[in-house]
Amino acid sequence: MSPRYDAIVIGGGHNGLVCAAYLARAGKRVLVLERRERVGGAAVSEEVFPGFRFSVFSYVVSLLRPEIIRELELPRHGLHILPLESTLTPLANGDSLTQWNDHDQNRRELARHSLRDAEAYEEYGRRMHQMARAVKPLLAMTPPDPASLHPRDLLGMARLGGHLRGLGSARFHELCKLMTMSSADYLDQWFECEPLKATKSASGIIGTLAGPRSPGTAFVLLHHYMGELDGVFRAWGFAKGGNGSVSEAIAAAARSWGAEIRTNATVARVRVEGGRADGVVLEDGEEIDARRVVSNADPRRTFLEMVGEKHLPAEFVAAIRRYRFRGSSGKVNLALGELPRFTCLPQGGAHLRGAISISPSVEYLERAYDEAKYGEFSSRPYLDMVIPSLLDPSMAPPGRHVMSIFVQYAPYRLNGGWTDARREAFGDAVVNTLAEYAPNVKSAILHRQVITPADIERTLGLSEGNIFQGELSLQQMFFLRPAAAVSRYRTPIQDLFQCGAGTHPGGGVMGASGRNAARAILGEGA
């Protein structure tokens, strides 16, 4: 008798749902098992305080692949993305820098700070656009294994080589630089305006325990230009109803093709018989058979907890143990009685509808990192904030607001460990930092939710609270993600696949790992 399911997907995060949707779309019988009471993983909306809805963890849509939006018909399933038009960087001296999506507005504002940078910005934008175009095909590529002699891998290497050589010298060398430089060094070549460099370089440190001066952080600068390429939406967007509606739209798409989704279903282990996965065992002992198992859990949980070392080669286990998580970020969600009034722009206005970044200088970010290196949270952290209720009033009661604050650095391995008291102290550091720029915020706070990397790990099952299922560092990218022999969404266990951000191309609400995995399972990805 053949099992009831062609595939079980462990974990209903956005990548698991994307993978399930693609498999179901191809006619496979798919079951998604989600531990929590709702799907979405880190992309969820919850009413944390009565009347106040939050994108509790991830909070913006920047990188969701346009082909996924198109192929899974997500707008039809309820996805509506509201663009974030600007990024405001308030400064201690009462001035500010706002980067606008609108070209002329951006140029005028930048010229106020540095005429030279306003000029350079044009060329920088063109260069990044070119480079994003050069890199884009690599995101959808199943990484070839350079040590393999399998024709598939040789062909993959040849294709990769051909692609890189096809870029031409200038772009190839620029790509090499972007892969290896620090974001601060890279931006120093272009700009002189500190808040501009700092705010841009901040994107290179997100989710990784590295500072803007750490080599390897420049690459992420490109991500900002990826979304723009396809003209579907601008660099950053916010999903109506919060990021949970991204997950719900993907889940709805999956269901429309017949996928089943069960919540409150915790997988205890993957059943392995004779070197192949043939089902899962839930926490309550229920066993479910399937022809294959796809894990959206991170590599550590998948292999060391759900599969178990005894089924795996020792070298592979060592590689997974080495794979680095080091969660470094936290989240503070505020329910506000009134909008924050920033000293630099007290009158309110369009700048509040975009992102707000506390990143006055590269040195500010680097010092925030210094504390985290030695096991302390940053006393004056980098903050990236949005006020979703300004774009989508349904998120908060009338006249009130929700503010979502992404915070770095909050190291998972805090000296002395995370306790309730330390969590509140961390929350205080965030609010105090924000209050330096918007003094009314302290009295405006009605409720506060503080999330540490330890909370992220406990709630979502992301090891060490790393939001990308593993650091996005050079040695953990492409065919090394998560380990050399299993970078192609396959694993040492036959019929067990991975589809999470712990595989190429990695983190962000991008969905590419889920899509690539589905293609590999369906035998489409090269």
Add this chain to the structure above:
Amino acid sequence: MNARAVVIDAGANELVAAHVLARRGWNVLVLDRTAAHAEGGTQAAGWVAPAIVRDLELDRHGLEIQRPDPWVTAPVADGARLELWNDVTRSAESIRRFSPNDAARWPAFCEQMSTLARALEALSMAPPPDPMGEGVGALAELSGIALRMRSMGRQGLEDLLRIVPMPVADLLDDWFESDALKGVLGAAGVLHLHQGPRAGGTTLHFLQNHVGCAPGVFRPAVSNLVRVLGALPGIEIRRDVDVARIEVRDERVTGVTLTGGEEIPAALVLSGADPRRTLLSLLEPGWLDPEFVRTLRGMRSRGVVAQVTLTLDRAAGFETLAIAPSLDHLERAHDDAKYGRVSQQPYIEARAGNPGVHAHVQFAPYALAGTSWDDAHRAALAELVVRTLDERVPGFGARVTARSVLGPPDLESRFGWPEGQMHHAEPALDQWLWMRPTPDLARYRTPIAGLYLCGSAMHPGGWLPGACGYHAARQALSGH
């Protein structure tokens, strides 16, 4: 009469280049800025590659490579010392006192690092691969490298690709638990580098410093290479002369002019000065494309080392003493440098010499925040070194009779190290192989025909003294 070639500067790279050219029939004149061998300039830090030894028959001419044993001694709290030797087993014995686990892992670690260093040696002893190279030759060269890499086997290749870009701190944390051991090893990952051990790419530097060393030895060797090359017949060396200008006509080099106005015609000029000085100071402006100049200005060469020489009235009481008690010590020392301060608890490596003690002090950044290097900074640094050594070696301070300090600006003026950076271009991942020192210049050629670069800024870098000059001279010969 043979055609004349001029070589600017007289370090290991420049002298190797001069001799390679001379052996192919060129009439070579080396122009040295210093009056005689400057103190410290006669010693070349780094192992000498066999190809150079063979081609220039350096064995017959008295080349000696010093391999101190133990290669490092590190004082640890309560008077204990960690000693690492050229012999793997003997080091393991010393490590065992601090961590039996680390001692057990030492031999496997040494073997893996040795394997990786051999792969880097192979890369270093050929001109940099050119992934964008056109034509059959370039493709053959790339295929050759690909094959050589594959021949390392799956594990070897994976290790190379995974380990080289790592922070050296992560590499060492994967292997060891003893802070003392990780500190002295980690120091090799940041030696002369404006990075802390947690920065990506410091493992590359760690491995490059290991090239040519015995398994388990992680400090560059020291040799008398410069002295041997200086005494080797076949080239003419003029000392105490400064090149003011490189002369160009119709985009081809025609010679050099000295500061005194003397013109020396030459069909070939190899410059060991760093690329910025060579191309932006010694050339008339206007020969170069603005985009090329922008890239060249972006080359990083931030010096972070001061050299302190202490004269003693008695023996130092140690051979080589490293003060790098942990990875965090190195990282915090670098934190100071990031903000333009001299580390108050620096990494110090002191070597007993004749006479006295030479101390490598890191981090002492070239650019200080809000001030610049002066005698007060030098005196404070010497005091810091003496005090630090005195804390580890009882009675050391009382033996010191004189102190001299070379800060990064002094290293720049004395040895021509730009911003005091020994490698001329910082040896980071983004300034490695075909990107060293910039992609435009990676093949030793410049936009001016007949003008080549042969200094440490070039591939493979200052790790292997003479290798940049060796490749540059061969490149120049093939271009002529």
